[in-house]
């Protein structure tokens with residue numbers, strides 16, 4: 001291991017194509033100096049122009065903290081590889097996906113880059129070990145696999161080659177974090193790494209089924225999108241990425257190719273790029289499936305093979321279940337991680353399905369992974385058993401959550417972060433259940449106030465998760481208002497800290513809180529009406545009680561967004577605050593809430609919420625009873641004593 005490694009300051013990006021210029025852009029946005037290099041001047045200039053264009057777009061949308069020209073000024077361009085890497089602390093190669101080309105580049109980089117530089121490849125499919133073999137320092141080589149487009153996609157796979165040291169991987173991981181992106185470790189150099197390994201069966205298993213006449217293309221796409229909530233159908237995705245890509249990955253790995261895939265490649269119907277693939281884009285309307293097409297599709301078969309792939313990755317120590325789930329959510333836009341979903345289905349059901357398929361088809365790909373067999377044998381069959389790929393709540397306290405993060409500090413501040421930034425923190429059933437579980441299981445006596453916020457920089461929450469909405473069976477949807485009622489009735493003050501979109505169910509969650517603070521960048525609205533719905537999480541009722549009749553109906557009937565200033569003016573939120581003062585204002589509110597008298601705050605919340613729906617007399621009666629009760633508390637003695645002594649009170653909630 002080398003001694004001190006330098007801080008990364010300068011990054012060379014080799015290759016100015018889509019991935020290269022995207023990586024250069026996010027790196028420059030994060031404040032690094034970047035040298036963008038390609039073999040010809042016009043390619044580099046095109047890449048630079050793309051960066052400038054994209055930075056302007058980000059600035060127009062208010063998603064850049066700096067002037068776009070200042071960011072672009074950190075990107076230098078060159079065609080000289082040696083000049084590009086000679087001062088670099090990190091080199092990221094984003095050239096063509098051909099091993100010999102990448103090896104040539106790495107050989108040259110090895111000769112010209114500083115001895116302690118980190119050397120990364122953005123390869124999505126080649127072996128990191130084989131690329132690293134072109135250098136004299138394979139221990140400093142790693143994969144940093146960004147997803148397309150890097151500006152939009154949060155995930156980066158940090159991949160070990162055989163010789164990569166932990167220190168190298170950790171530096172890569174920290175660099176990715178410094179970009180504001182989410183890294184996951186891929187600890188072995190397996191084909192497809194994590195995301196593409198699990199995506200493989202998502203696309204190939206339906207292709208086997210269609211090839212055998214067991215399903216149709218539309219049926220598979222409709223089922224996976226409308227019944228299982230995936231952002232795109234497997235065939236639609238194949239057309240988008242190119243059918244030849246999947247074909248080559250399989251043939252190079254020596255794996256059999258589903259006949260329908262082979263046939264499309266032979267006829268050069270490769271998908272969108274050739275105008276025809278599984279769907280017709282030239283003469284037809286592309287993917288045209290509707291929810292009714294889904295009927296009878298065996299989606300368990302597809303999800304079982306995907307779960308098996310995930311089990312192989314965990315069992316072979318390639319990635320943790322946590323990393324796989326993060327990867328599938330952020331890299332493939334899956335509504336939830338593959339391991340998490342398998343736990344919900346039940347690992348025993350998945351194992352049984354695989355064994356049945358193996359017996360029926362006699363095919364190796366159904367051979368259950370040892371890790372899966374072991375989990376089931378140990379009784380770790382998933383969510384219901386309390387343990388599967390993941391551990392779940394055993395009823396003793398807050399569980400292991402996947403869509404929220406939370407922290408309870410010594411002052412009693414419970415911070416809850418909605419953590420689905422790639423979906424604008426949309427409220428899925430899982431997320432709603434996790435918030436309910438957290439609030440019901442965390443020890444109330446330890447909590448003095450709750451703050452809700454959204455992860456990422458774009459949204460508090462853009463509403464209920466729309467994926468698969470059209471096909472949801474109302475009878476099977478968990479009670480839609482439960483999370484909002486739980487938050488509204490939580491016996492501690494609650495505050496929504498809003499920075500960005502606050503829409504639909506996101507606004508309903510915010511309205512269920514007692515207080516709402518927002519940056520002036522935030523936008524509010526109930527777009528449900530544009531979907532043929534109404535705000536069904538208490539939005540119509542809370543809005544009409546909070547606002548004038550006309551304003552509430554404007555919000556609900558028109559579905560338009562309103563600015564934070566207008567929301568403050570209307571009384572929908574407490575304050576709209578400039579971004580640079582926001583943290584301070586939130587802190588002032590929070591500090592009053594956590595240091596306030598807990599019993600008086602709880603009583604005040606209750607009589608205000610419940611009294612508002614009663615007659616004035618009934619409300620006044622509730623208030624006076626609460627007042628009398630508070631007179632008997634130690635807190636009131638402390639409050640009055642502190643006032644007399646001119647000191648800050650220390651309320652203990654007694």
Ligand SMILES: C/C=C/C(=O)SCCNC(=O)CCNC(=O)[C@H](O)C(C)(C)COP(=O)(O)OP(=O)(O)OC[C@H]1O[C@@H](n2cnc3c(N)ncnc32)[C@H](O)[C@@H]1OP(=O)(O)O
Pocket residue numbers: 231333422423424426427462463464465466467480501503504505506527528531533534535536537
């Ligand atoms: C009872 C309650 C019912 C409801 O709450 S119904 C839902 C009401 N909410 C909405 O209708 C808002 C839907 N979202 C939007 O209109 C837009 O988004 C925004 C205006 C918030 C932002 O637009 P832009 O900047 O262009 O981003 P983007 O590409 O649309 O969104 C980024 C990714 O986030 C996903 N996403 C956004 N909102 C939701 C949602 N509510 N449910 C599920 N996914 C959502 C998108 O699809 C996309 O994902 P990808 O990158 O994979 O294309």
